[in-house]
Amino acid sequence: MSCNSRNSSGESGGCNSGMISNAEAGGFKSRGFPVKCKCGLDVVMFTSSTAKNPGRPFFRCKSCEDDHLFKWVEDCMYEEVIDALPKISSIDNEIINAKAEVAVEIANLKELMIELKEDGMWSKREIQRWKKMTKVCLVCLCFSVIAIVISMFYKKKTQKFVLGY
Numbered sequence: 001m002s003c004n005s006r007n008s009s010g011e012s013g014g015c016n017s018g019m020i021s022n023a024e025a026g027g028f029k030s031r032g033f034p035v036k037c038k039c040g041l042d043v044v045m046f047t048s049s050t051a052k053n054p055g056r057p058f059f060r061c062k063s064c065e066d067d068h069l070f071k072w073v074e075d076c077m078y079e080e081v082i083d084a085l086p087k088i089s090s091i092d093n094e095i096i097n098a099k100a101e102v103a104v105e106i107a108n109l110k111e112l113m114i115e116l117k118e119d120g121m122w123s124k125r126e127i128q129r130w131k132k133m134t135k136v137c138l139v140c141l142c143f144s145v146i147a148i149v150i151s152m153f154y155k156k157k158t159q160k161f162v163l164g165y
């Protein structure tokens, strides 16, 4: 396929036909990379071979008519970048908000961890206190048993003494 390129000064010349044939669905796009021409035909990318713009890529309507779509690729790229900037800044804001939310979550988790640690320490102290109390009780119980045994032993001895005089 061959087609004549046309630039801003109206210069014409031969060019190599390029790739991209936008067969995908979608209508005419006035900004960014064109998908279709106003006439509904696909857009094809060519490379200029004029003396003024050698090797400069451009999009053109398949019909190659003068009053149909013609757009330099770098102009399309510029428009895409300009149009993407607000989206990038909104993504930036979303990232900043997400970061703030994550920071709050981390702070909450840290607080929770401190609380759990304190709870754990308290439980440990309680367990130690109960262990000590149990030991004291056991000792008391042992003494009581010994005291009862001794008292019973003495009682028997005095009874024998009383009975056997």
Ligand SMILES: [Zn+2]
Pocket: 037, 038, 039, 040, 041, 061, 062, 063, 068, 069
């Ligand atoms: Zn067209």
